[in-house]
Amino acid sequence: MKPRKPEKSLVVGLDVGTSKIVAIVGESQPDGGVEVIGLGSHPSTGLKRGVVVDMASTEQAIQRAVEEAELMAGCEIHSVYAGISGSHIRSLNSDGTVAIKDKEVSEGDVDRVLDAARAVPVAADQKILHVLPQEYVIDNQDGIRQPIGMAGVRLEAHVHVVTAALSATQNISKCVARCGLTVDELIMQPLAASYAVLTDDEKDLGVCLVDVGAGTTDIAIFTGGAIRHTACIPIAGDQVTNDIAVALRTPTQHAEDIKIKYACALSQLANPDETIEVPSVGDRPPRRLARQTLAEIVEPRYEELFGLVRDELRRSGFEELIAAGIVITGGSAKMEGAVELAEEVFHMPVRLGSPQYVDGLMDVIRNPIHATGVGLLLYGYENLSRRDRRSTPIGGSMGEVWDRMKSWFQGRF
Numbered sequence: 001m002k003p004r005k006p007e008k009s010l011v012v013g014l015d016v017g018t019s020k021i022v023a024i025v026g027e028s029q030p031d032g033g034v035e036v037i038g039l040g041s042h043p044s045t046g047l048k049r050g051v052v053v054d055m056a057s058t059e060q061a062i063q064r065a066v067e068e069a070e071l072m073a074g075c076e077i078h079s080v081y082a083g084i085s086g087s088h089i090r091s092l093n094s095d096g097t098v099a100i101k102d103k104e105v106s107e108g109d110v111d112r113v114l115d116a117a118r119a120v121p122v123a124a125d126q127k128i129l130h131v132l133p134q135e136y137v138i139d140n141q142d143g144i145r146q147p148i149g150m151a152g153v154r155l156e157a158h159v160h161v162v163t164a165a166l167s168a169t170q171n172i173s174k175c176v177a178r179c180g181l182t183v184d185e186l187i188m189q190p191l192a193a194s195y196a197v198l199t200d201d202e203k204d205l206g207v208c209l210v211d212v213g214a215g216t217t218d219i220a221i222f223t224g225g226a227i228r229h230t231a232c233i234p235i236a237g238d239q240v241t242n243d244i245a246v247a248l249r250t251p252t253q254h255a256e257d258i259k260i261k262y263a264c265a266l267s268q269l270a271n272p273d274e275t276i277e278v279p280s281v282g283d284r285p286p287r288r289l290a291r292q293t294l295a296e297i298v299e300p301r302y303e304e305l306f307g308l309v310r311d312e313l314r315r316s317g318f319e320e321l322i323a324a325g326i327v328i329t330g331g332s333a334k335m336e337g338a339v340e341l342a343e344e345v346f347h348m349p350v351r352l353g354s355p356q357y358v359d360g361l362m363d364v365i366r367n368p369i370h371a372t373g374v375g376l377l378l379y380g381y382e383n384l385s386r387r388d389r390r391s392t393p394i395g396g397s398m399g400e401v402w403d404r405m406k407s408w409f410q411g412r413f
Contacts, residue, residue, distance in 0.1 A: 008036075009388075013376030014062065014080040015189070016172055018047045018238065019331065020213025023069040024368065025077065025237070026358065026377040034381055036360040036374070040065040041042075049215040049234045050086035050189075052171040059175045066179060079182040081380040083105065083372050085189040085216045086130070088165035091133070094120045097156045105138065105147045110154055117159040127169055129188055130162040130209055132251065136225035145225070160227050161189050184380065190218035190230060194377030195382070198352030207324040210309055211371065212332040214238050219284025219309060221318045222282055224301045229316040233308050237332035240301050247297045254279045257334070259335075265302040266337030270295040291308050295337075302338060306345040313346075325349035329371040336402065367397040 012033075016023040016359045025038035042065040045057030066077050094116025100109050118131045136144040138152035147155060164186070173183050193211045194203075206223040213236040221229040237259075244263070245255035258278065274291040313319045325348040328338065333352055342350040354366050355374035367373060 002333075009289055009400060010073070010077075010079045011375045011377055011380035012066075012077050012084045013192075013380060014066070014176065015370075015376060016047065016058070016062070016084070016175075017044060017213055017372070018050055018080055018236075019021040019213070020044050021058075021065045022373045023062075023077070023080070024365075024370065024373040024377050025069050025073040025075065026381065027073075028381065029359070034334075034363055036358050036377070038069040038071075039370075039373075040068025040070070040074070041074065042068070046175075047215065049238075050084070050166050050213075051088070052230070055171065055175055055178075059178045059276070062175055062181075063179045066181065074143065075116045077181065079184045079377045080176060081132060081184050081383075082176055082186055083189040083192050083376055084169060084186045084338065084365050085213070085218055085232060086165070086168055087216070087232050088126075088168050088186060089129075089162065089230065089232050090126065090164075091160060091162045092120065094118070094159050094161050095156060097154065097161065100138075100155050102154050103153065105150050105152065105155055107148060110147060111159075113155050113157040114159065116126055117157050118161060120161055121197055126163040126165050127166045127336075128161060128165045129169070129186060130164070130191065132160040132227050133223070134158045134160055148177055155248045160230070161231060162191070169407050178274070182363070185383065187376055187379055188215075188230065189217075189375075190220035190232075191371045193218070193224065193329055193353075193371040194220050194227070194375065195378040196355040196371050196375035197327060199356075200225070200326065202324040204394070205316070205324040206322040208309075208313060208318070208322045208326050210326060210330075212236055212305070212328060212330040212338075213372075214331060216310065217305060217330075219312055221313070223318065223321050223324065229318055231312050231316070232358060233305070233312065235305055235308065235335060236330075239305075240298055240332065243297055243301050244294070248278050248294075248295060249281060250278050251281060258294065259298070262294055262296040263298045264336045265298055265341045266293070267292055267295040267299050269337045271342070278378065298335075299337075299341065302335075302341055303345060306367060310346055322348070325351070327351055327353040329353035329368045331369045333368050372387040385393040 013024045021042045021044045026034045044061045064324035066152045091370045098113045122153045136147040137156035203222040211218040217233040217236045219231045270292040272292045279286045
């Protein structure tokens, strides 16, 4: 039996996806890194296009994934950082301004300016998920990332506000709560994936992250080190599977297997002499088809999908500002030829993004499928360390800090 881990050093990311639900357990390292110590996955049937459509089966899938992760990590899971996606997610950029108290920016001033910036008109059925600071301005001095401690009279914040449908967030929270878990925070999936797959250089230079899942394709655009635009397109891998099932007259489950094993997003890359066996519906015998025929079914759908992403890029006005190009990630981005086809459609550099910045279970984790799960883990750790920093008093004697830490440990363990 593995020794139990102290729960406080653990963070759990729960990726509630259309095709699968994944729970990833991470443990903080003394050097400040994160090590993955457990992973549980279970096929998901209760979601369509990122939104819960069957509470019972979603709840069961979450339960199974969490149990598997608990077993591998040798710990009990009590709370999770859960991902949310779907075409109900909206985003806008907003500003807020406050007067600086005591002529020096404190944490209280930053909180007040972010509260002022989040005062935007939101529909009754929408809820604010994130208020993400892009930059701060102090007395017309712009481009400030960390304003705390700086002198000035007037503090202004430019933020990116993300809202989601109230019912969709409540449904995911209810499914998690029914498994006996609490939701630390709901995080938009492309934001989470950006923590795992993007480098700081790419964010500074300008990059577009395209997370192609099963039910939705999520887009996040970064320039100048901050998030500028987010969008969600309800077309992704499931549509490709459906096309294969209809065109080849084969059951959906077999179509999914054929897509994963043999599909190619660029017909030039498929070997014309290679053939694949296609199961038929009912008790008819299976047939053999050229692999190139399959590629000719898949290619137009991927081209249409990347075309929709390009249209969204143009509509946002950021197409000319993403010098680092496109990073595609997610399960459907793994397909052979997807990167090459994306380069043809976007006319800019494209790379496949795999999760970085974590240790442990590397052979499993280094897979674009787990980009969101690992990202949720990293987001959770950043959130925890931010909270810890805020709870440590600035100034005061070292003895006071030590006493506070001692009482905190005694209370926790």
